Amino acid sequence: MMATILSIEPATGIVLWQGEESDVDAEVALVGAAWLQWAARPFTYRIEAMRRFANLVRGRETELADLIARETGKPLWDARGEIAALLESVEQSISAYSTRTGQKRLDGAMGARQALRHKPHGVMAAITSYCSPALIPVSLIVPALIAGNGVLFKPSEKAPATALFLTALLHEAGVPEDVLRCVIGGPGTGQMLVRHAGVAGIVFTGSAHVGLAINRVLAARPDRIAALHMGGNNPMILWDMPDIRTATALIIQSAFLSAGQNCAAGRRLIVKEDMADALVESLRETTGRLIIDEPHADPAPYMGPVIDMETADGLTESFLYLMSNGGKPIAHMRRPKEGLPFVTPGIIDVTAMEKRIDIELFGPILQIVRVPDFDAAITEANASRFGLAAALFGGSEEQYERFWAASRVGLVNWNRPLTGFIGSFPAGGAGLSGNHRPGGAYSADHCAYPVTSAETAQPRASIGVGLKAVEIIADR
Numbered sequence: 001m002m003a004t005i006l007s008i009e010p011a012t013g014i015v016l017w018q019g020e021e022s023d024v025d026a027e028v029a030l031v032g033a034a035w036l037q038w039a040a041r042p043f044t045y046r047i048e049a050m051r052r053f054a055n056l057v058r059g060r061e062t063e064l065a066d067l068i069a070r071e072t073g074k075p076l077w078d079a080r081g082e083i084a085a086l087l088e089s090v091e092q093s094i095s096a097y098s099t100r101t102g103q104k105r106l107d108g109a110m111g112a113r114q115a116l117r118h119k120p121h122g123v124m125a126a127i128t129s130y131c132s133p134a135l136i137p138v139s140l141i142v143p144a145l146i147a148g149n150g151v152l153f154k155p156s157e158k159a160p161a162t163a164l165f166l167t168a169l170l171h172e173a174g175v176p177e178d179v180l181r182c183v184i185g186g187p188g189t190g191q192m193l194v195r196h197a198g199v200a201g202i203v204f205t206g207s208a209h210v211g212l213a214i215n216r217v218l219a220a221r222p223d224r225i226a227a228l229h230m231g232g233n234n235p236m237i238l239w240d241m242p243d244i245r246t247a248t249a250l251i252i253q254s255a256f257l258s259a260g261q262n263c264a265a266g267r268r269l270i271v272k273e274d275m276a277d278a279l280v281e282s283l284r285e286t287t288g289r290l291i292i293d294e295p296h297a298d299p300a301p302y303m304g305p306v307i308d309m310e311t312a313d314g315l316t317e318s319f320l321y322l323m324s325n326g327g328k329p330i331a332h333m334r335r336p337k338e339g340l341p342f343v344t345p346g347i348i349d350v351t352a353m354e355k356r357i358d359i360e361l362f363g364p365i366l367q368i369v370r371v372p373d374f375d376a377a378i379t380e381a382n383a384s385r386f387g388l389a390a391a392l393f394g395g396s397e398e399q400y401e402r403f404w405a406a407s408r409v410g411l412v413n414w415n416r417p418l419t420g421f422i423g424s425f426p427a428g429g430a431g432l433s434g435n436h437r438p439g440g441a442y443s444a445d446h447c448a449y450p451v452t453s454a455e456t457a458q459p460r461a462s463i464g465v466g467l468k469a470v471e472i473i474a475d476r
Contacts, residue, residue, distance in 0.1 A: 005184055007161050010073035010305040010341050011294035017161035021185040027152055028198040031123050034178035035150030039120050046146050047094055053173035054090040057083065064165060068134055069295035071159050073304035074258055076295050086135045092424050092441060093142045100444040112456045118448035120148035121225055122200040125193040129206040130307050131261045133159035134166060140203045143443035145175060154183045154190050158307055201225035203446065208360060208432045227437035227446040229428055231263040231360040232388025234418055235381035237403065238271040238279060239374060241394025248282045250393050253417040256345050259303045260364035264389040264411060266418045267361060269368045270380045276370045280330055287331050287345050305341040306363050312341035315363040319346045326353035358384050374399055378406045387430035391418045410438060
C-alpha cells in the first residue's frame with residue numbers, strides 16, 4: 001500500500017491537501033514511452049506551449065498566490081513576487097535555449113558542411129524543495145521541456161499542492177500528460193528516481209546533504225547528467241557605510257525574507273569593529289518591529305512561519321547551541337504562537353566562538369562576526385565550504401573589486417540584497433553549493449547535449465597513401 005502524503009498549512013496546522021505516493025516505476029514507464037513524440041514536435045510548438053502556460057498562470061495568479069501562501073506560510077505579497085519571477089523565468093528560458101543550444105551550420109567546398117545541433121537527454125527528473133515551490137520547479141521543468149525531454153517532477157512532500165497546480169496548467173497548455181508527470185512522495189521516492197535505470201538526468205534544487213547523496217549515487221554513472229543546485233552559508237560584509245538605516249534594511253532583506261527560507265539568504269554578517277555597536281542597536285530595534293503573522297493578515301506581515309514544527313524546533317535548538325558555545329544573543333529567537341511553527345528572527349554575535357559552525361541554518365538566524373580590517377573580513381567570508389552567494393554593503397569600488405576577486409561564489413553583490421538571482425544570468429554556486437552546472441540562463445546547457453556532424457550529400461573518398469602498389473601481370 002502506498003503511503004499517504006499530507007500537506008499542512010504552517011500558519012494554521014490545517015490539512016491543505018492529502019494523497020498517496022506515486023508508483024515510481026509506472027511513472028517512469030509512462031514518460032519513457034511518451035517523450036520521443038514530444039521531442040519530435042516542432043521546436044516552435046514546444047515554445048508556444050510554454051507561452052500558453054505563462055498566460056494560464058497570469059489568468060489564475062490570485063489563486064496560485066493564495067495556494068503558495070497557504071502551503072508555505074509566505075506572506076501573500078511574497079507569493080505574488082514569486083509568481084512575477086516565474087513568469088519572467090519562462091520567457092528567459094525560451095530565449096536562453098536559442099542562445100545556449102542553438103543550431104550552427106558551416107558550408108564548405110563541393111557541398112560539404114559542418115553542423116551543430118542539440119538533442120534532449122530523454123527522461124529527466126526534476127527534484128525540488130519547498131522554498132519557492134512555483135518559481136524553482138518552473139525554472140527546472142520549462143528548460144527541460146523546451147529541449148524535448150520528458151520530465152518526472154518530484155516536488156517536496158511539504159509542497160505537493162502547488163506542484164500539482166502547476167502540472168495541471170502545463171498539461172492544459174499543451175504538454176501531454178505522459179510527458180510531464182508529478183511524482184508525489186517523500187525522500188524515498190526521490191532516491192528511487194535518482195537510482196532508476198530509466199532516468200537519464202537529474203536536476204535538483206535543495207539542501208547540500210541531499211545533493212551530496214545524489215552525487216554519490218551517480219558517481220559511477222557518467223552517462224547521466226546531474227545538475228545540483230544547493231544552499232549556502234552566505235556571508236555579508238558591512239564596511240564603512242555611514243547610513244546605518246540603509247545598512248539595516250539591506251541586512252534584513254537579505255537575511256529574513258521568506259523567514260530566511262531562501263538558498264541565497266544571508267547567514268553571516270561580518271562587520272567592521274568600529275561600526276558594530278551602532279549597527280547592532282539598529283538591527284535589534286528594526287527586527288523587533290517586524291510583523292510576524294499568518295500570510296493573509298492585515299496589516300501585511302514581513303514574515304510568516306517556517307515550513308513546519310520540525311524546522312522550527314531545529315532552528316531554536318541551533319540558536320541555543322550557538323548561545324551555549326560562546327555566542328552572545330542580540331535578538332533572541334522566540335516562538336510567539338504555541339503549537340505552530342512561527343519563530344522570530346534570531347541575531348547572535350559569534351565573534352567569541354572558538355569554532356564557528358559551517359552549516360546552512362535554513363531560517364531566520366543571523367550570525368554576526370566583528371573584524372578589525374578588510375583583509376580579516378574577506379578571510380572570514382571565505383571560511384566556508386559553501387559558495388553560493390556573498391555581498392558587500394558599503395566599502396569603496398576598489399574594496400568591492402578585491403572582494404569580488406577573492407570570493408569563490410556564484411553570486412557577488414555590492415550594495416544590493418542577496419536574495420534573488422538575476423533571471424537572465426546563470427544561477428549557481430561552487431563548493432558544497434553546486435557542481436558547476438548553474439541554472440537560470442544556463443539551464444539549457446544541462447537539458448540537451450551537443451551533436452556535431454560532418455555532412456555531404458554526395459559520398460566521396462579515396463585512399464591516397466599507405467597502399468601497396470598494384471602488381472600488374474602481363475599477358476603471356
